[in-house]
Amino acid sequence: MKNQENLLVISSSPHVHAPDSVPSAMRDVLIALIPAFLLSLYYFRFESLFVIITCVAAAALSEMICQKIMKREVTITDNSAIITGVLLAFCLPPGFPLWMAAIGAVVSIVIGKQFFGGLGYNIFNPALIGRAFLVASWPLAMTTWLAPIDGVSTATPLGILKEGAAQQLPTLIDAFTGNIAGSLGETSVIALLIGGAYLLYKRHIDWRIPFTYIGTVFVITALVGFSNGEGLWYPFFHIFTGGLMLGAFFMATDWVTSPITKKGRIIFGLGCGLLTVLIRLKGGYPEGVCYSILLMNILTPLIDRYTKDRVFGRVKSHA
Numbered sequence: 001m002k003n004q005e006n007l008l009v010i011s012s013s014p015h016v017h018a019p020d021s022v023p024s025a026m027r028d029v030l031i032a033l034i035p036a037f038l039l040s041l042y043y044f045r046f047e048s049l050f051v052i053i054t055c056v057a058a059a060a061l062s063e064m065i066c067q068k069i070m071k072r073e074v075t076i077t078d079n080s081a082i083i084t085g086v087l088l089a090f091c092l093p094p095g096f097p098l099w100m101a102a103i104g105a106v107v108s109i110v111i112g113k114q115f116f117g118g119l120g121y122n123i124f125n126p127a128l129i130g131r132a133f134l135v136a137s138w139p140l141a142m143t144t145w146l147a148p149i150d151g152v153s154t155a156t157p158l159g160i161l162k163e164g165a166a167q168q169l170p171t172l173i174d175a176f177t178g179n180i181a182g183s184l185g186e187t188s189v190i191a192l193l194i195g196g197a198y199l200l201y202k203r204h205i206d207w208r209i210p211f212t213y214i215g216t217v218f219v220i221t222a223l224v225g226f227s228n229g230e231g232l233w234y235p236f237f238h239i240f241t242g243g244l245m246l247g248a249f250f251m252a253t254d255w256v257t258s259p260i261t262k263k264g265r266i267i268f269g270l271g272c273g274l275l276t277v278l279i280r281l282k283g284g285y286p287e288g289v290c291y292s293i294l295l296m297n298i299l300t301p302l303i304d305r306y307t308k309d310r311v312f313g314r315v316k317s318h319a
Contacts, residue, residue, distance in 0.1 A: 022119070026079035028202050032195035033086055033250070039178050039188040043148035044094035048184045052089040054098045058105035059085030066114040080119050084108050087127035090185025090246060091290070092134070094146045100138055104130040124297045125254050128290050135290075145181040154181045157241040158286040172233060175240035186243040196249030208265040209258060209272075210248040214239055216273025224281065244276065247289035257297045264300075264307040271296045 040048040063081040067074045085105050092101060108130030116122040135142045147154045157180055160168050170180045178188025186192075199205045218235045225234030238244070252258060252272050259268050272292045279288025 022078045022080070025204055026083055028199065028204055029083050029250070030079060030086070032198045033083075033090075033185070035191035035194045036090065036185045036188060036246070037086070039191045040090070040094075040184045043178055043187065044146065044151075044184060047094035047146065047151065050098060051092055051094070051096050051101050051184060052086060054101045055089035055092075055105045056082050056085035058102040059088070059109050062106040062109045063114065066110050067118070070114065072118060075119065078119065081109060084113070084126045084130075087185075087246075087250060088130045091127065091131040091183050091243065093142065093144055093182075094184055095144075095151070097138075097141060100134060100141060103137075104134045107133045120256055122256055123300070124294055125251050125257050128251060128294050131290050132294060147181050148179050148187070156181045156286065157237070158280065161237070162280075162286040169237065172236055172240060175237065180241065182241070183243060183246075186246040189240050189245050192245040192249060196245070199249065199253075204255075205249065205253040206262070206265055208262060209253050209269045212266050212269025213248040213252055213272045213276075214244060216270050217244060217277055220273065220277045224277075238277075238280070242280075242287050243289040247272075247293055251289075252293050252296075257300060259300050259303045259307065261304055261307040261309065264303040267303050267307065268296050268300065271299065 037052070040052075059081045060076055064074055064076050085108075088105055088108050089101065092104070108126040111133075112124055112126030112129030113119065113122045143159075145154055145156050145159075146152065155163075157169055157175060174180055176189045178191065180187050196205075196210060200207060218239050221238040222232075222235035225231070228234075248269075252269065259265050272289075275292035275295055276288040279285060279291060
């Protein structure tokens with residue numbers, strides 16, 4: 001029997017045939033991540049490169065070994081493991097211990113993906129599973145940050161804000177361009193917007209999740225900032241710093257773990273935004289993107305169930 005190429009079906013009915021395949025779609029995601037990758041190299045130099053290479057290599061190798069052990073078809077050529085490795089690396093601090101990064105990548109692939117049956121069956125975003133595991137296992141290493149260029153130890157903007165030292169915050173321009181402390185791939189808003197725009201142009205993601213997610217965070221933090229006497233900088237600061245842009249465009253929109261209905265995607269984005277703000281402002285951790293997306297991943301089947309399109313032409317039985 002001829003080996004058929006694995007095609008994507010990521011929408012609710014009615015379905016329209018498209019020529020996109022998993023490998024080609026994954027290649028486009030990798031292309032979209034290039035701007036953030038290049039700026040991470042510029043700001044964090046070899047501290048960034050080594051972490052990214054380690055995560056990608058560990059993710060690809062662990063997927064191949066896991067599929068061999070489970071007697072499944074080896075699908076390393078579909079590029080999904082590479083994307084998981086890159087996204088995990090983008091969630092890690094520069095200079096993160098490489099052996100920890102490798103363990104995080106293995107957890108992402110084996111527990112976050114292959115234990116559920118492989119690509120298309122996982123219920124959580126694999127890269128975020130790896131990040132959550134690393135935060136729980138080595139919290140100190142996951143919260144040790146370096147300043148761009150000079151590599152001096154410092155705090156992230158959200159961490160500074162959490163401590164109430166607003167006068168020490170970077171400018172919005174630095175936050176927009178990425179000249180701030182943070183995870184490797186999350187600091188540059190402009191790079192992530194370019195990548196997100198590319199995915200929107202190629203129609204690999206729907207605008208509803210990222211726009212609703214970012215908009216919800218902006219509106220709620222604007223209301224909170226207004227009530228606290230903060231200026232207009234406050235909501236912009238919340239959307240320009242932390243992992244919001246990376247999460248909104250590249251993780252919350254994951255084809256497998258996000259809703260397939262239009263209404264469901266709006267609900268998903270609203271939920272992610274609300275949880276992110278709640279964790280940032282009321283929780284003990286200054287960032288909430290990772291856990292907000294994972295929590296909403298749990299609700300994705302329920303959201304799809306109650307937002308699915310109405311079926312016309314079917315008569316309910318009265319028997």
